[in-house]
Amino acid sequence: LLLSPARAVRQARRPNVVLILTDDQDVCLGGMTPLKKTNTLIAQMGITFVNAYVPSALCCPSRASILTGKYPHNHHVVNNTLEGNCSSKLWQKIQEPYTFPALLKAMCGYQTFFAGKYLNEYGAEDAGGVGHVPPGWSFWYALEKNSKYYNYTLSVNGKARRHGENYSVDYLTDVLANMSLDFLEYKSNFEPFFMMIATPAPHSPWTPAPQYAKSFQNVSAPRNSNFNIHGKNKHWLIRQAKTPMSNSSIQFLDDAYRKRWQTLLSVDDLIEKLVKKLEVNGELDNTYIFYTSDNGFHTGQFSLPIDKRQLYEFDIKVPLLVRGPGIKPNQTNKMLVANIDLGPTILDIAGYDLNKTQMDGMSLLPLLRGDKNVTWRSDFLVEYQGEGYNGSDPTCPGLGPGVTHCFPDCVCEDSYNNTYACVRTLSASWDLQYCEFDDREVFVEVYNLTADPHQINNIAKTIDQEILEKMNYRLMMLQSCSGATCRTPGVFDPGYRFDPRLMFSNHGLRARRFSAQFL
Numbered sequence: 001l002l003l004s005p006a007r008a009v010r011q012a013r014r015p016n017v018v019l020i021l022t023d024d025q026d027v028c029l030g031g032m033t034p035l036k037k038t039n040t041l042i043a044q045m046g047i048t049f050v051n052a053y054v055p056s057a058l059c060c061p062s063r064a065s066i067l068t069g070k071y072p073h074n075h076h077v078v079n080n081t082l083e084g085n086c087s088s089k090l091w092q093k094i095q096e097p098y099t100f101p102a103l104l105k106a107m108c109g110y111q112t113f114f115a116g117k118y119l120n121e122y123g124a125e126d127a128g129g130v131g132h133v134p135p136g137w138s139f140w141y142a143l144e145k146n147s148k149y150y151n152y153t154l155s156v157n158g159k160a161r162r163h164g165e166n167y168s169v170d171y172l173t174d175v176l177a178n179m180s181l182d183f184l185e186y187k188s189n190f191e192p193f194f195m196m197i198a199t200p201a202p203h204s205p206w207t208p209a210p211q212y213a214k215s216f217q218n219v220s221a222p223r224n225s226n227f228n229i230h231g232k233n234k235h236w237l238i239r240q241a242k243t244p245m246s247n248s249s250i251q252f253l254d255d256a257y258r259k260r261w262q263t264l265l266s267v268d269d270l271i272e273k274l275v276k277k278l279e280v281n282g283e284l285d286n287t288y289i290f291y292t293s294d295n296g297f298h299t300g301q302f303s304l305p306i307d308k309r310q311l312y313e314f315d316i317k318v319p320l321l322v323r324g325p326g327i328k329p330n331q332t333n334k335m336l337v338a339n340i341d342l343g344p345t346i347l348d349i350a351g352y353d354l355n356k357t358q359m360d361g362m363s364l365l366p367l368l369r370g371d372k373n374v375t376w377r378s379d380f381l382v383e384y385q386g387e388g389y390n391g392s393d394p395t396c397p398g399l400g401p402g403v404t405h406c407f408p409d410c411v412c413e414d415s416y417n418n419t420y421a422c423v424r425t426l427s428a429s430w431d432l433q434y435c436e437f438d439d440r441e442v443f444v445e446v447y448n449l450t451a452d453p454h455q456i457n458n459i460a461k462t463i464d465q466e467i468l469e470k471m472n473y474r475l476m477m478l479q480s481c482s483g484a485t486c487r488t489p490g491v492f493d494p495g496y497r498f499d500p501r502l503m504f505s506n507h508g509l510r511a512r513r514f515s516a517q518f519l
Helices: 005-012 036-043 059-068 089-094 100-108 172-186 247-280 339-349 365-369 465-479 483-487
Strands: 016-022 047-049 111-117 139-143 153-156 159-162 193-198 287-293 320-323 331-333 379-384 403-406 412-415 420-426 431-437 444-448
Touching: 016 247, 016 339, 036 247, 036 287, 036 320, 059 100, 059 339, 100 111, 100 193, 100 339, 111 172, 139 172, 172 193, 172 247, 247 287, 287 339, 339 365, 379 465, 420 465, 431 465, 444 465
Parallel strands: 016 193, 016 287, 047 331, 111 139, 111 193
Antiparallel strands: 047 320, 139 153, 153 159, 287 320, 379 420, 403 412, 420 431, 431 444
8 A cells, every 4th residue: 555645754753732722611510511522522532531630720820830831839820910920021031932832843843833812911012912922833823811702802923813793703712713724724744733722611701602692591500519508617718708699699600600501512613623624634543632621610619609719629620631542432540630741741742851841740641541550640739829909899898908809799709818739639548638828827728528529528627637747748848849859759659758857846837938939
């Protein structure tokens, strides 16, 4: 059998990679349910990671972790503001040249394509505007600022293109699908490619395509056991939520939940078009497709109406589906994986030596291939630096300064001292989360998720003191880790070493400041 030259080149070269990143899509509260085609075309043809997490449950820090393979304390993007290093000049200078797409293009010979939401402050005038094209991208179609569906501006390879509100030419999810298909049609056939498609869905303002605006009419947010209950024994920010929620708040969150699902139907269409095009091109068998989200979401849990950025499973856990060469169909994997692993994995697929990077994550390739006896992590770090406004919220004058996102019903989703760090552990013997807040209380939350999967009961005051001390020490280690030191054995691993002499006396050990390490 004689192969055409193009097909021979295609068979011999490195695999292609496609990364689809949704915005605010949960997995704990049914966020994958509307995506029937995606389930058929990716999950059933590959592997579903059922314990996939983000180290920070907020768009910009999480996206920075994907791009750099680093924890927030190492990439220094702490929130969605320029001051918090989101797409700032400092980020552009220090982190962007070393993202995994930059390495793919410069060192691995990949042609690279980006379409969609990049970082929340991308396009800000103080940081170069839409004329700034980050290193590493051959084709760049990036949304200015945060997710929208209509009336937005794209940076098309550094030139502004304005879009209006005509569904057939402007609906962003569909525009991203069409740009992706065009790239697959006109790209070079002599180099492998990497595509990153970052959809606005299901982020607010939750604008569905017109044909889906009446879908899921009977759907409402799940009434699970932590829905609309008081977050007793939790950080003050959770305790301030009004319980029970007002009827208007419940109606608001149900409506948001339904609209989120409606917007995801267009993502499902995008996936179908993309897979079909790869198949027609004869490239599907040599292409890895990753599907994930930048963070989870909540709708009424602990009486918090809607948002993300909290430390609980519904906000830090995300979908992660992968299909590709050498991945057996219809698998689930229970290993603890994080979005800091995506960069190392994709570089590993491209044949790049991971020892040359400063990444904190691990390559998932041995798990994707089904290698036996893989030594894997049993814990990872979650960290977040709270945001608050100096002034009072004019709609909620009784609240005072220091809080933010107080909507609806003046229930605040964030504050300056909603600054925390957690060790999330998943080992043969323990399914545990240990968290400390950087506030005056040095508040601690601990959950045994085997007994309490919805994290209702904070067991910080009743858990064995030795476990608390080990967790506290492990948290300190992870908060100062970099590269390989982020991958050392966890508290319940056979290779773990704990020296109590390294601990400070009494509980002064807990009083370290997070913010100095963050910034």
